[in-house]
Amino acid sequence: MNQFMNAMNKGLKLGCIADDFTGATDLANNLVRAGMRVVQTIGVPDAPLAADVDAVVVALKSRTIPAAEAIAQSLEALQWLQAQGAQQIYFKYCSTFDSTPDGNIGPVTEALMDALESDFTIATPAFPDNGRTVFKGYLFAGNVLLNESGMQNHPLTPMQDANLVRVMQAQTQRPVGLIDYKTVAQGEAAIRERIAALRAEGVGVAVVDATSNQDLLLLGPALKGMPLVTAGSGVAIGLPANFGLKPSVQASQLPAATGLQAVVSGSCSVATNGQVAHFQSSGRPAFAIHPASLMNGQSDALVLQVLAWAAPHLKEGPVLVYSTAEPEAVKQVQAQLGVAEAGALVEHALAAVARGLVDLGVKQLVVAGGETSGACVQALCMAQLQIGPQIDPGVPWCHAPSAAGGVHIALKSGNFGTEDFFTKAFTVLA
Ligand code: ADP
Numbered sequence: 001m002n003q004f005m006n007a008m009n010k011g012l013k014l015g016c017i018a019d020d021f022t023g024a025t026d027l028a029n030n031l032v033r034a035g036m037r038v039v040q041t042i043g044v045p046d047a048p049l050a051a052d053v054d055a056v057v058v059a060l061k062s063r064t065i066p067a068a069e070a071i072a073q074s075l076e077a078l079q080w081l082q083a084q085g086a087q088q089i090y091f092k093y094c095s096t097f098d099s100t101p102d103g104n105i106g107p108v109t110e111a112l113m114d115a116l117e118s119d120f121t122i123a124t125p126a127f128p129d130n131g132r133t134v135f136k137g138y139l140f141a142g143n144v145l146l147n148e149s150g151m152q153n154h155p156l157t158p159m160q161d162a163n164l165v166r167v168m169q170a171q172t173q174r175p176v177g178l179i180d181y182k183t184v185a186q187g188e189a190a191i192r193e194r195i196a197a198l199r200a201e202g203v204g205v206a207v208v209d210a211t212s213n214q215d216l217l218l219l220g221p222a223l224k225g226m227p228l229v230t231a232g233s234g235v236a237i238g239l240p241a242n243f244g245l246k247p248s249v250q251a252s253q254l255p256a257a258t259g260l261q262a263v264v265s266g267s268c269s270v271a272t273n274g275q276v277a278h279f280q281s282s283g284r285p286a287f288a289i290h291p292a293s294l295m296n297g298q299s300d301a302l303v304l305q306v307l308a309w310a311a312p313h314l315k316e317g318p319v320l321v322y323s324t325a326e327p328e329a330v331k332q333v334q335a336q337l338g339v340a341e342a343g344a345l346v347e348h349a350l351a352a353v354a355r356g357l358v359d360l361g362v363k364q365l366v367v368a369g370g371e372t373s374g375a376c377v378q379a380l381c382m383a384q385l386q387i388g389p390q391i392d393p394g395v396p397w398c399h400a401p402s403a404a405g406g407v408h409i410a411l412k413s414g415n416f417g418t419e420d421f422f423t424k425a426f427t428v429l430a
Contacts, residue, residue, distance in 0.1 A: 013243045014055035015086025017077045017112075019070070019093050019104065022394075022413040023233065024059035027092045028387040029235040029396045031055050032252050035245035038387040040398070042377055044077045050384045050401050051085055054245065056081060061374075062108070063098060064156045070104040071111040078115055088227065089116060090239070095132040095232035097125045097139060097164060098157040099171065106171025109205060109230050113174075118227040120199050122179070123168055124218075126210035127234030130393075133211045137165045137178045164207045174204025181209035191222035205230075213237065244327045254388035254399040257408050257429045259363025261318035262310070263422045266350045266372030268330050269414030270322075275368065276324045279422040284321040285313040289353075291333045291346055299349050307356040314360060318426055321353050324368070347372055351379035351393060358407060366410045366425050371410035380407070391425045392417045392430055 001019040014036065018024035021042070028038045036054035046059055058077040078089060091112055099105040105123070113121055126134040131142045141149035143163040152160050161167055169176040177198045183190050198206050208217050213234070220238020223229050229239070239244075263279065265272055280286050287306050294302060306321055313319045323346045325333075333342050354365060354376040367373045377385075385398035389410075394413045410425050418424065 006237065011052060012056065012085045013087050014090055014239060015078075015081030015084065015088070016055060016090040016092055017074050017081070018056040018057055018059050018277075019063040019108070020061055021374055023092060023094060024057045025387070025395045025396065025398075025411060026216075027090070027233040027236055027309055028055075028057045029390055029394060030233050031057075031240060032387045032396065033390065034240040034245060035247045035251050036238050036240045037251050040385045042383055042385075044045055044080050045383055047383070051386055053386070054240070056084065056086070057092070058227065058234065062104060063094065065104070067103040067107040069346075070108050074080070074108045075111060075115055078112060088225075088229065088239075091228065091230040092233060093125065093230070095125045095127050095130060095234065096141060096149070096151050096159060097167060097232075098154070098159070099167070100157055100311050101170045103171045104231070106168055109228075110172060110174065113204065116227040120195065120204060121226065121228045121230055122206050122208050122223065122235075123164070123176075123230045124208040124210060124235060124397045125164075125232035126208070126216065127232050128210060128212050128215070131236070132234065134164065134209045135211055136180060137207050139164050168205060168207060172205055175202055177201070177203035177206045179206050179208045181211055181215070184209055184215045187218045189223040191219060191359060195222070203242065210234070226379070252387070252396070254386060254397060254408065255406060257364050258405065259407075260314040260361045261364040261426050262314065262357045262362045263318060263320040263322075263366040263368070264323035264350050264354045264357070264372070264376060265320065265324045265368035265370030265422075267412070268325055268327070271415045271417060272324050272368050272412075273326060274419045275417060275421045276320065276322050278419045279320050282423055284318060284320065284423070285316075286322065287430045289321065289323045289346070289349060291323065291337065291342055294345050294349050295337070298315070299345070299352070303352045303356060305403070306353050307360065310357060311360055314357075314362065318329060318423070320422060321350070321357075323350060336356065343371065347375040352373040354414040355379045362407075362410045363405070364426060364429060366412065366422060368412045368414075370413040373391045373413070377409075377411070380409075384405075387411070389428060391428045392421060395428055397425070
């Protein structure tokens with residue numbers, strides 16, 4: 001089996017471990033746009049890679065679980081990636097550096113360094129094109145410091161300090177240093193010189209400044225050969241060139257799209273509400289699922305009703321099935337059912353709808369909502385997704401292979417995408 005795996009994937013260059021699902025897609029999307037063919041896996045696969053690619057992103061859900069569990073899962077991902085022949089490892093976290101003083105960014109970084117016998121790595125969530133800049137070690141979200149951006153009130157990972165050297169040091173045994181903007185601006189040789197100086201001082205992890213995407217491109221060459229890179233998704237734009245790869249249409253090529261088209265939306269964010277309204281105003285058929293109609297064991301019957309409604313419409317073009325609602329309506333349902341219960345009830349029903357739609361012949365499926373996407377991907381038993389062309393920033397089409405020719409699927413987290421996303425997506429694929 002091992003021989004087979006190595007033979008299949010001798011071209012695997014970058015092995016990535018992402019601490020959440022939509023973050024994994026964001027990273028995969030950046031790598032594709034910089035010229036890599038990429039597969040994203042849902043968790044650590046128990047099978048070899050289904051395609052010959054340049055990079056794999058293993059999507060974990062390890063951001064806020066206990067540190068010991070996050071370490072165990074990350075090391076398992078590392079072992080699988082090493083077995084596939086990955087030449088460099090990339091640990092991907094959120095561009096707002098979400099973590100508590102206990103981690104998990106620091107503990108996972110150090111566990112990966114130990115496993116790779118590496119004495120130095122970098123850490124930077126910078127992605128200037130997306131409004132995340134690091135200056136003198138301080139992280140800005142848009143025009144304000146991280147701790148003034150709203151992130152100071154995050155329910156799980158409140159960020160009350162924007163100084164990443166301090167934040168990282170609080171959760172790391174090894175000394176933490178800084179590669180500042182002046183050094184980065186001078187390019188590869190200066191960055192390598194600074195790395196050598198920091199290493200000589202015993203520094204194990206260096207936060208890196210970047211105030212423009214150009215800085216990330218200058219940083220890239222200096223990371224060539226570093227066993228472990230830790231970053232948000234931004235640093236990825238500078239890495240494919242280290243392996244001799246350039247942006248190309250081939251990197252995002254997926255099998256030709258066939259079959260029927262549908263959208264399933266469980267996101268209640270502002271952008272998604274606008275996208276649902278836009279889809280309806282374009283005259284396309286849409287079915288609203290009200291959580292109340294799923295209660296008392298009525299879910300299965302409603303799913304069958306939705307599918308019976310969809311079947312004739314599908315032949316005419318894309319249909320939308322949604323639970324998307326305005327905040328007031330969502331609050332009412334949550335007060336009645338409880339937040340988690342309402343979420344689980346709706347996710348379960350939408351996932352069953354997604355599976356039913358695929359059984360009806362849908363092979364181009366858009367799913368809106370991070371949690372909703374997770375539920376649908378699970379219900380559809382999708383373990384490996386090949387990443388294709390971008391629809392809007394951060395949202396690519398993906399392809400899940402199967403004996404029946406596979407399904408094209410786009411997973412849109414809440415606030416992503418323009419208003420016409422639900423119709424535009426299908427034209428991108430055509
Ligand atoms: P987003 O990416 O916008 O955060 P998610 O899918 O991650 O979207 O989260 C939306 C959550 O809200 C899901 O758990 C979903 O099941 C739940 N939900 C969807 N529609 C409703 C509704 N009408 N009332 C209450 N909860 C809902």
